[in-house]
Amino acid sequence: MTKTFATAQGRDTTARRRALLGAWAAAAAGTSLLAACGGDGGGGSPAPATPVALACDESLKTAFKPNADTTVTLVKAFKQGDVLTLSGAASGTKAASDVCLVKLMVGPGHPGPADAPSTSAGIGIEVWLPAQAKWNNRVRVLGGGGWAGGSAISSLTAIGGLNAATLAASEGSVTAVTDTGHTVSGTGSFAMNPDGSINTTLWKDFSERGIHEMAVKTKALATGFFLSAPKYSYWDGCSTGGRQGHKEAQANPADFDGILAGAPAFNWTKFITAELYPQVVMQRDLGGVPLTPAQLALVSAAAVSACDTQLNGQHDGYVSDPAQCRYDPTQDASVLCTASGGTNATAACVSTVQAQAFNKIWYGQTADGSVPSPAADVGYNLYPASNQLWYGLTRGTALNGLAGSANGVPAPFTIASDTVALSLQDARYATPGFVNATGNGADRWKTLTYAELANASAQGVALQASFANINTDNPDLTAFRDRGGKMLMYHGLADVLIPPQGSINYYTRASNVVGGYAAAQQFYRLFMVPGMGHCSGVGSANGVAGVSPAANPPLPAPNQLFNVLVDWVENGRAPETIVVETADKAVSRPLCLYPKKLAYVGGDVKAAASYACR
Structure with a gap:
């Protein structure tokens, strides 16, 4: 099987290389890229032109002109040991080897007032x-985050892709980043x-072009x-980069x-509208008074300690299988205030109404703010339940990102309020950071009822044609499969921003298109990562002190998942399990190829060999 794959891949790579070289030569005709070697001296046909390599200097600005819309705005050579800085404050990062920076601008852009x-x-x-x-004969481009954008990438005076720069210098890949067509940082105002x-x-530029x-x-x-055309081209991105x-x-x-896609922000208007739901719950049910950081920590800790023994009978410090965690704070006296029939007399205690708000946040957005008993449904469904508009965060996940506040003032995730404003076509629903000539954001999101937030979600779906299909939820990947592509998706089960159920939902729908999970796994594989937060790091809250250890799940090492993808693409070794470790290597466990789950089979609970995927 491996030999057949390698042979087919070789044929495909050769054909693509020839096609790309031909396209490049055609695009460069008439420029200084291709210099003639001279005629035959006898009046016959001139000798074929000899390609001249692009140079890392000002000549590249005229030599590289693949089309009328593309302009080279800057070329800069860095020698090994040079600080990777163009102007202003030094980055502090030195080039590990010689590297060349090329900045491009691809039009036509979008005209308008200079300050818009x-x-x-x-x-x-x-x-x-x-x-x-x-050069390792690879291209490895990096995805963006949030709304992407940012002046650092298109600016002539700053380096935007410092990660891309260090990768190019250290591993030898050609790397790239993009602002996706706008220089605005941190808001969706550009849209x-x-x-x-x-x-x-x-x-369109942000979504796809x-x-x-x-x-x-x-x-x-x-x-x-x-x-020479690259032998292999890779995408590497998480969050917005996973959607891209x-x-x-x-x-x-x-x-x-090959595509490495982590915690994908697909289902954009659905899940991002739902990211505002925790704040709307607190506005509608708690009178606009947010849950305090201490309350978020207390109840999340109780959820962890209630569910972190499910794998091996011992407290792990994080929840391995959120689908099986049915913790209900309305029934937990240890977190309920004494006035609500509980035993907790600290300032972090919660009322019954506040405890139910946690259940709503965990379950996910509904049109009327209703939530079933966790004994019946915790919201971790393959497809959203009939009363679910989208999923919520998993129990035990740190909630301060979506249900956060600052000094008692609600602090919504601004991408969520921006998306609601864009779906309703009314900037006032955004926070004040959203700028528009008709009026800047005015925190009108605080007035939204459950029904009105549901309407914003529906509007986001209805506007997909205008939003360049930003939801990116088309499950048909057959063209990618048929051209020999491989995609590895991963998602943390304690993601603090994007519910992991959305990835499972998409993966299942994409698998159904090609005939089921086994067929999809020939080119598309999903690994869920217990305890991991958004893209990397720990997303789990710590459990109850003295009961559970501090959250310290085994996690993928830097570049580990990318290297797994490369091995699959270039050597035909499809990953069945991926063994991950804690930073101190004291604990190791396998990640399982979805839909398999981890099971303890006996032995040292800290050793990967004591677990199997079933």
């Missing part, structure tokens, strides 16, 4: 090229025109710089051989 967030010169792309001797209408151009242009232009630059990876597989399946 929706005005754009185009898609900013930052490409890093290693030295010829260092609304000054008159309040939908900016369909920048929605920016990442596709990055893929195409990065591979073309690599080919022109090294006079799936968008590439859906819309541009030929762009990448």
Whole structure:
């Protein structure tokens, strides 16, 4: 099986390399990229032109012109040991080897007033090229986060992709990042025109065109710089980057051989609207008084300690299987205030109404704020239940990101309030950081009823054509499969921002399109990571002191999952399990290929060999 895969992959790579070189030569015709070697001296046909490699200097600005919309805005060579800085404060990071920075602008952008967030010169792309001797014949582009954007990528005076720079210099891949067509940082203001209408151009650049242009232009630059097409091209992204990876597989399946997609932000308007639900619960049920950090920690700790023995009979310090955790704080005297019939007399105690708010936050958004008893349904469903609009965060996950506050003032996740404002086409529903000529954000989200938030969710779905299908929830990946692509998806079971059930839901729907899980696993594999937060790190709250140890789950090491993907793409070794460790290597456990789950089979509870995937 491995030999057949390798042979087919080799044929595919050769064909793509020839096609890319041909396309590159055609695009570069008439520029200084291809220099003729001279005629035959006898008046006959001139000798074939000899390709001349792109140089890391000002000549590249005219030599690289793949189309009329693409402009090279900056070229900068860094020598080994140089600080990776263009101007301003030093980054503190030195180049591990020689590397070349190329900044591109891909138009046409979106015209408008100079101070409007929706005005754009185009898609900013930052490409890093290693030295010829260092190149590993791979392209590895990196996905963005949140709304992406940010002036650092398209600015001439700053380095945006420091991670991309260090990867290019250390591992030898050609790397790239993009601002996806806007320079606004931290808000979705770019997606609304000054008159309040939908900016369909920048929605398109953000959703799809920016990442596709990055893929195409990065591979073309690599080919022109090294006079050889990359053998393998990879996408590596989490959160928004995970959504972007799936968008590439859906819309541009030929762009990448391998895609690593973590905690994908697909189902965008559904789950992001639901991210505002915890704040709306506190507005509607608790009179706008947020749960305190101490209350969030107390109840989450109780949930962890109630459910962290389910795997091996011992307290792990995090919940291994949220689907089986039915903890109900309304029935837990240890967290309920004495006035509510409990035994907790501390300032962190919760009333019965507050305890029920936790159940609502864990269950997920409903149209009327209702929530079933956890004994019947904890919200961890393969498909949303009839009364669920979307999933909530899992029990035991730290809640301060979505249910947070600052000095008693509600602190919503602003991407959620921005998305509601964009879906309702009314900037006032956003927080004040959202800027628009019709009026800036005015925290009107606080007035939303459960029904009105449900309407915002429905509007987000209805506007998908205008939002360039930002939900990225098309389950048909057959074109990506048929061209030989491989995709590895992972998601933390204690993700503090994106409910992991959404990834399971999409993976199941995509599997159904191709005939079930076994068929999907030939090219698309999912691994859930117990205890992990958003993209990396620990997302679990600590359990009850003196009962459970501090949350310290075994987690993927840096680059571990990417290396697994490379091994699958280049060597045909599809991962069945992935053994992960704690930072001190004291505890190891296997991650299981979904839909299998981890089971304890006996032995040292800290050793991976004591567990099996079933």
